[in-house]
């Protein structure tokens with residue numbers, strides 16, 4: 001389980017009128033409103049360039065690492081605006097972990113990769129040990145690496161590396177995990193293992209999964225949010241969106257015509 | 259046995275691979291052969307003079323080379339090379355410290371903190387600095403450290419001047435090492451809640467360090483043989499320096515001076531000094547190779 005903290009009753013993350021503007025007044029995201037309830041997996045889908053990556057990156061203030069982007073609106077984490085004046089982005093990112101398109105393991109041992117976030121906050125050795133074990137188990141990687149925790153992480157396969165990245169994010173026990181097309185660099189078997197991991201994790205925390213793959217959204221998500229040209233076109237239960245989308249644009253997208 | 263089974267059926271022109279000329283002429287031409295020979299040949303042409311040089315230095319240095327060469331001070335056109343050896347090592351230590359202090363910080367700031375424009379300015383400056391002839395660096399050291407700072411011809415002046423000469427090499431290696439870290443590694447570290455300084459110390463530096471160290475050792479290998487930066491900033495003292503502000507002899511200076519010395523035997527000392535320098539340079543280069551090999555093994559798969 002995700003630590004001892006009780007699951008909140010309201011949304012864990014609430015996005016209010018979020019806009020992201022690039023230089024030259026180009027709107028990458030335009031007035032997004034979206035809530036994320038505890039224990040849910042929301043798939044963010046939409047055509048290439050519609051702003052999916054920008055959206056998840058703005059949820060844990062990663063957008064700040066790209067110069068020239070202006071953010072308007074609010075992102076509330078348990079009711080607190082993460083863009084508030086006295087909020088440190090580093091602290092936000094520890095609560096909302098991120099997994100990227102390509103595996104991003106560091107050139108260290110498997111154990112040290114998983115322990116990375118804990119070392120940053122100077123966790124005790126015992127704490128690190130138990131948290132790493134738990135995180136590797138939750139990421140579905142434990143059985144494969146338990147005999148070789150001190151081996152180099154770069155020697156793992158792509159799929160194992162990606163699950164190690166999930167474990168690294170989980171080790172600090174975040175309430176939210178942001179995943180930006182985490183399986184797009186993986187083969188079908190590795191993809192299947194990552195999806196199985198996600199399905200287990202959504203019973204514990206909030207998962208926000210960017211995917212360009214409608215079939216993947218259908219397999220793992222409870223809810224689909226469809227973005228187009230920086231706007232949230234439609235959001236609803238996965239079955240509803242796939243079978244009875246309200247918007248013609250959504251229909252076109254899920255049938256592969258956008 | 260009927261011949262028809264073996265005979266190749268006639269091919270339509272469009273199916274005949276050997277008659278299709280649309281891909282250009284494909285033959286192993288004399289040109290391919292010459293390139294095939296020329297490459298190893300040029301390597302040989304480059305290597306032979308070096309081996310020849312090393313051979314002759316050894317032939318002329320080794321017969322008179324004894325333990326006493328390493329342990330006694332020079333005297334006139336004879337004696338050993340204890341003082342210049344110690345002097346070279348101390349100058350090199352001081353120079354490396356200087357070059358690392360400026361080159362490392364400069365490279366780090368350029369790669370990690372400056373924007374495109376700022377980094378561009380610093381990189382061009384460093385390249386210009388690397389292109390300045392070493393005798394001019396020596397002249398600068400003379401004017402700045404020997405005269406303006408009043409250090410006189412000394413270990414300090416020579417070391418810092420040589421350090422100025424070596425700085426662009428350390429800078430370039432550091433800048434390149436940090437700038438070539440894949441950006442997704444940085445994103446992942448910061449996305450895990452690392453503060454920028456934590457990213458720098460825990461993630462970036464272990465990746466960049468081998469390349470930085472290689473750069474430092476290469477700068478040392480280049481700097482240790484330099485004569486020009488030392489010529490105006492110290493003198494060929496015959497005893498090891500007793501402090502920072504007394505002259506320190508150096509092997510390269512002894513080669514220079516003893517070669518011009520008409521006394522018999524002086525040339526031997528020049529060759530012995532050359533031999534010692536050769537050993538140091540080769541040793542530093544071997545170190546660079548070893549570091550590179552170990553790093554490649556550890557970082558394999560990171561840069562794809």
Ligand SMILES: Nc1ncnc2c1ncn2[C@@H]1O[C@H](COP(=O)(O)OP(=O)(O)OP(=O)(O)O)[C@@H](O)[C@H]1O
Pocket residue numbers: 022023028046047048049050051052053054055066069212
């Ligand atoms: N820093 C930036 N400055 C200007 N424009 C940007 C910046 N970052 C992204 N964009 C643009 O914003 C739009 C949305 O980009 P984003 O990466 O969020 O799309 P995406 O939905 O993730 O696409 P994909 O499916 O291809 O990953 C794109 O048109 C992109 O070119």
Ligand SMILES: [Mg+2]
Pocket residue numbers: 052053054180
């Ligand atoms: Mg994207």
